[in-house]
Amino acid sequence: MKYIQPEYVNDATLQSTNVDELDYPLWNSSTTYAINDTRMYIADGNHWVIRSLINSNLNKIPTGLSSDPNWTKISATNRWKMFDLQSTSQTYNNDSIDVTLLSTTFNDSVTALNLDGTSLQVIAKDQFDTTFYDSTISLISTDGIYDPYTYFFSPLVKLTDIVLTDLPIYALASYRVIINNLGGIAKCGTLNIGKKGEAGGTQYGMKIGITDYSVKSAQNEFGDFVITERAYSKNMDLTAFVDNAIVDSLVNTLNGFRATPIVWLGADEFSSSFIFGFYKDYSVIVQYVNNSLLNIEIEGLN
Numbered sequence: 350m351k352y353i354q355p356e357y358v359n360d361a362t363l364q365s366t367n368v369d370e371l372d373y374p375l376w377n378s379s380t381t382y383a384i385n386d387t388r389m390y391i392a393d394g395n396h397w398v399i400r401s402l403i404n405s406n407l408n409k410i411p412t413g414l415s416s417d418p419n420w421t422k423i424s425a426t427n428r429w430k431m432f433d434l435q436s437t438s439q440t441y442n443n444d445s446i447d448v449t450l451l452s453t454t455f456n457d458s459v460t461a462l463n464l465d466g467t468s469l470q471v472i473a474k475d476q477f478d479t480t481f482y483d484s485t486i487s488l489i490s491t492d493g494i495y496d497p498y499t500y501f502f503s504p505l506v507k508l509t510d511i512v513l514t515d516l517p518i519y520a521l522a523s524y525r526v527i528i529n530n531l532g533g534i535a536k537c538g539t540l541n542i543g544k545k546g547e548a549g550g551t552q553y554g555m556k557i558g559i560t561d562y563s564v565k566s567a568q569n570e571f572g573d574f575v576i577t578e579r580a581y582s583k584n585m586d587l588t589a590f591v592d593n594a595i596v597d598s599l600v601n602t603l604n605g606f607r608a609t610p611i612v613w614l615g616a617d618e619f620s621s622s623f624i625f626g627f628y629k630d631y632s633v634i635v636q637y638v639n640n641s642l643l644n645i646e647i648e649g650l651n
Contacts, residue, residue: 350548350589350645351514353458353612355541358432359394364449364523368442370428372398382406389426396429397422431537434610434650436463436625437580439536446528446535456542457518459526460612461511462625463538464488466530469511476521486511510620512612514545539625543612548599549589549643551616556586560648583624583649585615591641596633599643603631613647624649 356362376388382401390397390411399411399420409419425433431440431448440446446466459471466488473482490506524542528535562579591599606628615622626649634642 350551350587350616350643351545351614352548352606353460353512353514353541353543353545353614354606354609355460355543355612356452356454356456358450358541362451362453363432364451365447366428366449367445367447368428368440370396370426372426376411378408378410380407387423390420391426396426398424398426431540435580436538436583436650439463439465439538441534441536443534444529444531446537447525448540449523449525450540450542452520452522452524452542454544455518455520456522456524456544457514457516458543458545458612459513459516459524459541460543460623460625461526461528461537461540462509462623463536464509464511464528465507465534465536466528467507468527468529470525470527470529471513471516472525472527473516473519474523474525475519481519481522482516484513486513508620510623512614512620512623514614514617518544541612541625546602548603548645549591552588552590552642554588555615555619555622557583557615557619557621558585559583582626583621585613585622585624585647585649587615587622587645587647589643589645591633591643593635593637593639593641596635596641600633603628603645610650615647626650 373387373389376390384401384404386401388399390399400423402421403419406419411420413422424438427440430438461469468485468487470485474480488508490508526540528537559581561581564577565574568575610627613624624647626647629646629648631645636642
């Protein structure tokens with residue numbers, strides 16, 4: 350199992366993007382808003398879509414808190430959804446998403462989750478503008494394609510989660526990420542750069558699933574159901590084999606992550622085990638003379 354501590358994106362580290370920020374008109378302190386009026390609030394590093402909860406809403410500064418009686422925060426703006434803490438909220442753009450992130454520390458990994466496109470390209474340059482990494486990955490899955498019939502008649506399946514951990518370690522580098530979907534809409538739920546760490550070898554028996562927040566309720570006495578589709582979060586439960594020499598440092602690292610969303614990689618060969626979230630619980634069992642067992646339960650951000 351690996352983990353990646355991301356470098357969170359802000360106004361200073363988002364160097365460029367081709368995604369416009371034109372969701373709604375900007376909030377203005379001198380304008381009076383009616384109930385349900387929707388605006389963008391961009392200030393102090395916040396990029397929100399907000400909706401008025403009251404009439405005669407004048408100069409009420411949005412807080413983004415659920416207790417705010419004047420404004421409710423709907424989401425991040427489209428440009429910033431790929432950098433918020435919800436993997437199921439996607440930034441979208443016609444044909445491509447093309448962003449460049451600046452690093453302020455040492456990084457060696459790029460994470461792109463909940464994608465919709467045909468290819469993903471990552472170009473990394475050092476502080477002197479010299480390219481030290483350039484890789485393009487097709488997002489069209491070839492799983493199950495083994496003869497002409499399956500090539501022509503199998504449903505098109507796309508890869509949605511990509512994590513690159515083979516980048517050379519550089520500080521103060523820039524990372525350009527391009528998600529192509531020519532003739533369609535490119536989408537991305539989560540994008541970040543970070544530094545990876547090892548947490549032991551994942552054992553067979555790893556469990557991967559989701560928690561669905563959709564509502565399914567009976568409409569009448571005949572049992573007819575009404576289904577309201579809502580977000581979901583990925584989850585994972587696994588056991589990792591850990592060298593006793595690193596148990597103390599691993600425990601200290603995990604304790605430091607207790608309230609921090611990071612990227613978890615259950616097993617490199619299963620992209621379904623790539624989750625952006627936090628652990629609900631973990632325990633270490635000193636089972637053997639040289640090795641211990643790490644039991645950990647991961648919950649993704651919806």
